Amino acid sequence: RAAAAASPLLPARLFDAIAAVAASRAADFNEQELSNLARAFATAGHEAPELLDAIARAARQRLSEFTPQGLATVSWAFAKSAHLAWRGAVPPASAQGGRAQGGDAPSAGPPPLRAALCAELLVEGRAAALNPAELAITLWAFATAGHTGGEPYRCLGEALMPRLFPPRGLEGQAISNAAWALATARHENPRLFSALAQAAAANIDRLGALDLSNLAWAFAWSSQVPVAEHPAFYSRLGPASLVRLSDFDGGSLSNLAWALAVASPSPDVLDAVAAAALSERLAEVHGSTALNVGQLCQVHQYHLWLEERGDVAEALPEALREQARDSFLGMAQLAPSSRMQRLVARELRAVGGVRSVEEEVVVAQGYTVDLLVQHADFGPLAVEVDGPHHFLSEGSRRPTGATQLKRRQLRSSGLRLVSLPYWELNELQAQPRRGRDDLRVCSASTSSPCGPSPGHWHGATSGQWSRLLERAVRDDQRVESADDP
Template identity: 30%
Template sequence: MAPGQRPLLHRILATLVAAYLPLVPQLATAKSCTMPLWACAKAGYWGGGLAAALLQRLGRDSGALLQEATDQGHANVWLSLSAAPAEVYEALGPTDELLGFSADSLLRMRVEDMGPQACSNVLLACSRLRYSRGDLLHHLTACLAAQPPAANHQAFANGLYALGELCEDCGHTPQPQDLRRLAAGVVGLLQAPQCSVSRGGYTAQAVSNMLLGCSKLGYSDPALLHPLAAAAGQAAGRMNEQALANSLYALGVLGCKDPAYAPAVQCLAAEVQQRLQQQPDVFIPQALSNILYALALLGCKDSAYAPAVQCLAAEVQKRLQRQPGAFKPQGLSNVLYALALLQPECGRQWSAVVELLAVECKQHSFAGFSAQGVSNSAWALEKLGYRSDQGLFAAAVVAAARPDMMRAFTAQGLSNLWLALARARHRPVAALLEGTIEASELLRTQATGQGCANMLWSLATLGAMYNRRLVDVLVKRLWELLPKRGELNGQDMANSLWALAAMGPDALFRYRRFVEQLLREVVGRWNELDPTAVGDGGVPFAPAALVQLWQVQEELAHADGCGELAGILAAAGGAAGSQQGSLLSAMQQVAIEDRGMVDGAMSDFQRQVVTGLGRLQRRQHLSEGVSSIASVSGEQVVEGMVGRVDVVVELAGGRRVALEVDGPWHFLANELHTRDRDGSTQLRDRQLERLFGVGNMVSVPYWEWGQLGRDEGAQEGYLLRLLGLAEDKR
């Protein structure tokens, strides 16, 4: 109907309603009520009091009139009520009792009494009304699934879509056998020539709706998804923009990464790109975010998808510049998460859009974000290199630490949030730690091996943030998961061991039984592998993990009660049938290579300190004929250390001092002007103090050096005091 004709239609209906309304109390058939009700709903006309009068007549005498209604008559009632605007629906009065009468009548109908269209229409109405009476929904689904293959294909499509909506909104789960039969019916119709998308059977919208329904049901049976995805690819050019977005989103959520889905995904992505190039504004913000999110979940990182991804990112940027606030919180989170997953190929070109997204998140203090949205956004922003604005991470922490938000977190969400904070070197407020501790039962029962390992690593990296009760929970969970193959990879084990080592000797001693089991698992995995492939894709003991294990080995050798544990890695041989050396030798070799990678390079800050020490040495020689500093060596390789020591100073009496020049990365980014170093730096300091002796390891925080300015005398005085060669009169 043309928009201009609606007023005329409503005037005609008003005349008819005025004549029909007095007759309603005496209406003797259900059809006399259901047909006018449906006509008014279809026309969007709710005036004159007719709808309320018809419903009242249908509900009189415990719904006696409804008992004679046909399946389509019942469907008309349900669809009419589901189409009523909210304010009209409230004015209609209580409808639950009437719907109950109708549901009872429908439940008494046999399969042969129920047509596919009526079944699907009532299911659609239930989804819109969020009506979750289980026996009715199961009965309707069973009746729809039992229809012969020649049944109306649109009814099958609507039914599958409605079940998805009911699952998402009401938690209704169809009976597996009914869902399988319904899926088989859909497949049969897809494969029937007269019902194929290309022959005018299923509409493009129906295909998209079925994919969306499957995603909300979590139904990922390839027997249905393969032909359904293929149909979506064929229909891409006929889909509207929302259907395109929904189709890709559904495939992404269902994890359709198998190569069999690639042609369909490529067709859909190409269609998105073409429309963006022809008419950029045609996609609403939610559709843009859902498409990007889907492509990320589908792993669309190769060159075939790059143009579409770039178009989407550019369009998001334009929308944010033109209309701040256009994206809802979930959309912002999805875009950030997608861009992070689609790195690194295009990441450098996204700095402008990432900046705009970060501004949106911070300005609104993550208001309206779900727990997962806060976690995903913080994780993505750090992953995208956005670490400089600590206020952003502070806002994320405040939002996450609210009691209602903490209760909504999943174990994975908590782990990802802590990982993001640790990588950004942001120490959160105590409330987040307290809330995480309160979520101990969730972590103990639901955390994955990787989640536990990442959280341990994060707590250790943030220095004093780890809590004994929380670490107990994480270790216990890891202990349970360790025997289950596939739960922990090599990096997870290395992260867990390194975290306990970074927490200090007391942590290694307290959890020594777990550490022993973890070490033996590391050795077992090493012996099963071909060590010639170490560092290759798919092999769990990459160089980073071996470096961590070397640091753990050094700590075990000096932790009270853990000396025998150091022998576990030391005794590990090479893999069977291989000429590769022992695990220990591999760890040592990687540690040596790690030292070599620095190649003697000095930062400008480090060079200033070395220059100041050399100048101090020369000045003492000139003025006193002898210097308290015998030698100064920058970038010194020291046996037992991973990486080079920034400066080794040998004093006149033979005393050697390790001097570390600590830039911002050694400190927590939101607590820069304190002496609280991150866990990695604390571990380094302990190892240096063991190698050089107590009191022979010192550091120069960058802000203390910066306060000295270019005053050479002040710099030399500072270095003398630092080395214990002059009285500290500050």
């Protein structure tokens, strides 16, 4: 307990000595002592892989004895340490530092400690026993590890929803942590995200720059907090960010700019004064610390958003605009075309009325369109072949914020955009035709590669493809009509 309380003050040699002794005696510690040890070393940022290995082995044998606080503490400590026993063999992009360490053998599924903790949280009453802050930090811990699947996000989210508001509701950074975790995990629960947006609006004056950025990104990426349904949050986001603008660093600032671009081109989300201040701060941050490639790509989409709004006065400096566009184009060129996209291009070339099909076409805004189809009746069509990763989760038909932003900004440039989603491509059926490729699209969770399966060939007639294209064009026309005031 003393180590946990004073961990930042203890010398590294003392931590090493404690780790060496404790690792050999981990099996003798009770659950409180195990969680205290893990927390102390995580708080201090002191690497002790052998000790964490021992704690992981001991803890997972008796997780049923841990208090709710102990479960949350162990989850947080192992996630914070980025230890192999928690994050698995390959650290996700969002993991917080730490080099590869020893621990449980890598496997296709989650490591044993994380899998055991997930199972323990599913025991009736266990997730509900965590307090709001513990629920938020446990969600964060699983999402930081790149944990996929509906659980434990479903049970933790259900436990969290009725306790988001006073008295003793979720506050400040905990709201941001929960929203970020659920969005990172691609968890689909509009009611929960709506409740988080209400809680965030009520707490927005107590949120720091990083919290505001993470909330804006989470709501934008998950596409479950529409502006029209949550004016209280979005009307306060701009002013609250403006007050703290000097506290934003490059990452949090570019995330905020991108999230605003996703939310809506309406000035209600960010007025002209705030947009000008945000543009000025982006240029200032880039001049002093240099934004990385990913951040510059977000800035480019933010600039396109300013053009959508007609905010010429709030435009970014020319040098930053050009660098952001170059980064955006460079990233697009690194992305290979998918096998599904190539198959669709081949099929569309045989459709009546289609004069030509170009693949991977870069348009004026810098976006790469999957296919540019010249059609006798419809004219030029920007065709997006939308596989599972364009949608929030496996089986979901809700586009991610990134997909929605690309669609909207392409349409705003005057392109007629049509989307061919994977489930409609999967439904195309025809009589078996020897030598045809399998047009079925693998789901995100399929373990085998998406490829031809002998004896299960599926194709589609030219007429079926023509009807699919016509339907997609009609859908685009409905979207344009809905967007036209």
